[in-house]
Amino acid sequence: MDFLKSLENFTKDKVYENYCLKSNCGYVVGGNAKYYVEPTTVVSLRTIIELSTVNQVKYKVIGNGTNLLISDNGYDGIVICTRRIKGIKENNGKVVCSSGENLSSLINFCLENGYCGLEQLCGIPATVGGAVVMNASAYKKCISDYIESVDLLRNGKLLRLDKHDLCFGYRKSILQQLKLPILTVNFRFPKQRKKIESKELIKYYSVLRHDNQPKGKSCGSVFRNTNSYKAGYIIDQAGLKDLRVGKAKVSSKHANFIVTEDGATASDVYTLIKLIKTKIKEQFNVELIEEIEYVGEF
Numbered sequence: 001m002d003f004l005k006s007l008e009n010f011t012k013d014k015v016y017e018n019y020c021l022k023s024n025c026g027y028v029v030g031g032n033a034k035y036y037v038e039p040t041t042v043v044s045l046r047t048i049i050e051l052s053t054v055n056q057v058k059y060k061v062i063g064n065g066t067n068l069l070i071s072d073n074g075y076d077g078i079v080i081c082t083r084r085i086k087g088i089k090e091n092n093g094k095v096v097c098s099s100g101e102n103l104s105s106l107i108n109f110c111l112e113n114g115y116c117g118l119e120q121l122c123g124i125p126a127t128v129g130g131a132v133v134m135n136a137s138a139y140k141k142c143i144s145d146y147i148e149s150v151d152l153l154r155n156g157k158l159l160r161l162d163k164h165d166l167c168f169g170y171r172k173s174i175l176q177q178l179k180l181p182i183l184t185v186n187f188r189f190p191k192q193r194k195k196i197e198s199k200e201l202i203k204y205y206s207v208l209r210h211d212n213q214p215k216g217k218s219c220g221s222v223f224r225n226t227n228s229y230k231a232g233y234i235i236d237q238a239g240l241k242d243l244r245v246g247k248a249k250v251s252s253k254h255a256n257f258i259v260t261e262d263g264a265t266a267s268d269v270y271t272l273i274k275l276i277k278t279k280i281k282e283q284f285n286v287e288l289i290e291e292i293e294y295v296g297e298f
């Protein structure tokens with residue numbers, strides 16, 4: 001039986017062939033995936049991964065694609081998008097969250113259920129799975145601050161890794177190397193003192209984000225900060241705001257953001273990234289390191 005037929009037999013979820021990935025990339029660029037599926041359950045996710053492995057079809061599990069630059073040549077395998085795998089519940093003071101939940105839904109769940117902690121992260125357009133892989137952070141708060149453990153899939157079996165096994169750092173976790181699908185994330189949050197305080201914090205950080213970051217299509221910060229420099233600051237100092245390649249340009253509001261216009265290509269974004277790196281190397285002898293991830297061939 002061929003791969004597509006076996007997928008259709010064993011999962012209820014629709015599998016697409018030659019699927020356009022633009023809406024799975026923050027920059028709204030990119031080519032087609034050979035196959036594409038949005039499983040609605042963990043069981044389906046597991047089946048799809050097993051069948052991909054058996055049929056030697058490479059796979060890439062993604063969330064909302066807000067940290068991915070997807071190649072104009074697309075992805076020669078199956079893209080498995082988790083954003084329809086939903087569910088958040090409370091269990092003995094723990095919050096158990098499916099990887100496909102939006103981070104905003106988790107923050108809202110906490111607000112409504114007497115927990116707090118992630119208010120600083122409001123406005124990050126991530127799924128919880130993507131946020132955990134990247135250890136998403138903002139205003140000195142990281143998602144890993146409240147993680148107890150993560151449930152992954154390894155060789156068809158559940159694997160639970162505790163926080164100390166996950167080696168979290170600045171926009172870093174061991175999950176970036178392991179590349180195992182995350183099923184659920186187990187959090188332990190502090191209790192709210194007053195709901196209004198959490199609400200006010202969310203409002204405060206939303207306004208801050210709104211004032212400092214550009215609107216429009218982007219993947220947030222392109223380059224990592226280090227102890228010796230802030231990428232946005234040195235790009236600004238180099239006079240690169242508004243630098244443009246095709247329909248991609250360095251934001252005039254925040255120099256570590258590249259924003260795209262209608263009709264942009266991944267190649268526009270990629271070329272602009274290389275140009276920024278070259279200019280920063282020439283001017284400051286600094287090697288900028290990408291925070292965004294490339295998917296497919298460049």
Ligand SMILES: Cc1cc2nc3c(=O)[nH]c(=O)nc-3n(C[C@H](O)[C@H](O)[C@H](O)COP(=O)(O)OP(=O)(O)OC[C@H]3O[C@@H](n4cnc5c(N)ncnc54)[C@H](O)[C@@H]3O)c2cc1C
Pocket residue numbers: 026060061062063064065066067068082099100123124125126127128129130131132133134135136137138171179180181182183218219220221293
């Ligand atoms: C406007 C804007 C603002 C942003 N602000 C911030 C910010 O303040 N702080 C910050 O840290 N980031 C920020 N980002 C970047 C981005 O949102 C984060 O990196 C986020 O964590 C990515 O989540 P995602 O669901 O989109 O993951 P994706 O981009 O889809 O994937 C990211 C990585 O996670 C992996 N992955 C995703 N889901 C799973 C899963 N279930 N199992 C296994 N692997 C998985 C993917 O394979 C990939 O390697 C911003 C982006 C935008 C567009």
